[in-house]
Amino acid sequence: MRGGIDLGGTKIQAVVVDDDSKVLAQARVPTPTDGGPADVSEAMAGALRTAAHEAGTGTAQLNGVGVGSPGAVDEEDGTVSSARNLPGWEGTFALGKDLGGRLGTAVKLGNDVQVATDAEFQLGAAREFDSVLGVFWGTGVGGGIVLDGRPWVGRGAAGEIGHVVVRRGGAQCPCGRRGCMEAYAGRGAMEAYARRRQARGEHTVLFDIMRKRGRERLTSGVWARALRAEDPMAVSIVARAIRALGAGVASAQNLLDVEAVIIGGGLGVRLGEPYAARIAAAMQPHLFLNMQPPTVRLAALGDLGGAVGAALLAA
């Protein structure tokens, strides 16, 4: 048995898997919003302890644990730097060593988006392909790349598909730049845009649904419900996001010419197949080889893909 932990800005997802990567148990806890890296590490350990207990074992008995982390991950040193969505994590923290101490087993780190892509490549929707682009549509838009069966990470920061420019001089992106795909398609930017449109007097049920469901943010579930209610603002903002995804993912495809594009992420998984098909359609007018588009599929591992992919690091 191995453990896998997907460390997100909102939640920590832990799984315990068997040697075939089958999920035996899982646990989810909210990511601490204050404190520092050690508090996050303890919350991660807690989630994995719960999952291990449910799988009838202890964390020290696991054959290693993998972690998919945001920020700049140094796989060799086992450190994570500049994880700006996590509390007090502007600097460098030796997460591998710290968490390994708490769990009593070896911990390996990887980039969160890359491990989720590897999971889809090895176990999920992209199993029959050799070259894959993973597009993770959530708060931001992350990308993972597999070429010739191997992850491509560049100098460590490849796959920033959210920051492919789709409109030079366009909308302000949470990253501070302008016209990035994420400025239109990231759930964070979509919420900011919805708030601006509401402040200008435009009606929407988005924030009513948010409050009714006890949320402080427009979660993927809130967007899904507003779309189901055919809320005009939600429909128009999602359509705008899909146009940006179409241009940005097609640009990536024109450059990489991969066999398959896998659509995952909180919003991607929640909105599901019909929206993956809409992204594929929105790519079409921008594809250089428009007669040979890549296969576009929804991520098969859903919400657990990141944690299952992290567990692959310990395989």
Place this chain on the structure above:
Amino acid sequence: MRGGIDLGGTKIQAVVVDDDSKVLAQARVPTPTDGGPADVSEAMAGALRTAAHEAGTGTAQLNGVGVGSPGAVDEEDGTVSSARNLPGWEGTFALGKDLGGRLGTAVKLGNDVQVATDAEFQLGAAREFDSVLGVFWGTGVGGGIVLDGRPWVGRGAAGEIGHVVVRRGGAQCPCGRRGCMEAYAGRGAMEAYARRRQARGEHTVLFDIMRKRGRERLTSGVWARALRAEDPMAVSIVARAIRALGAGVASAQNLLDVEAVIIGGGLGVRLGEPYAARIAAAMQPHLFLNMQPPTVRLAALGDLGGAVGAALLAA
């Protein structure tokens, strides 16, 4: 000795190189504008015969010949399909076999932009790097990719950086789509834009220079001269091209995170270092890792890079 031929839409460049890829002789002829693939093949053979003669040998004595070709190149079959810039070449032509027959030696084919990138990687400006993006700024804008020391060609069509979208819904591209980088930065699109601005009554010396130099097109030399004369229209159109290159190449870098970007192509080589530096500066506001930009360099092999790279195919 080996031969290399760069087959372009305007000219055919042939070289004969020694075992260290040193150029012993070279010859250049215009690409036939009518006839068909066999006529182009004969013109290629003629150019290489001239170069071989100058190198004191015959083409049948060469240890193979490589060709960098536009269109869809099938390296294994030795065929080129859909080379739309070449006369009567909409279909598939067995260029390897045909040209090999004319030359009396084996012919290997590769994609024109990819062989030029490989040449810069193996012999030119990118020798000390393992991952390289070649950007060939000419009539169109082509891209070549080397990752981990190996060319990345995707399903055969990777590297179409000219068709990365920099402005969704933007300018019409020669490819028929909208907002591609090439719609702003390709010399073909730049000329069309200059003609439209002149037709609207705007003054420029571009077409005067063109006529004085006996050209029918705004060649790279014409643009260089107009820039030297500080022609306002030329300055503004080149600045617009550089803004598009900045956004498009930075997008590619955000995705690939390579060590080096090499700027080549007719216009890139002609305008030289100061303009490569301007492209690097224009990338900066769009780079996700703006503190760790890639090294941006001018192609070191200049005009002969494509032919020298083609000769590597026969090495």
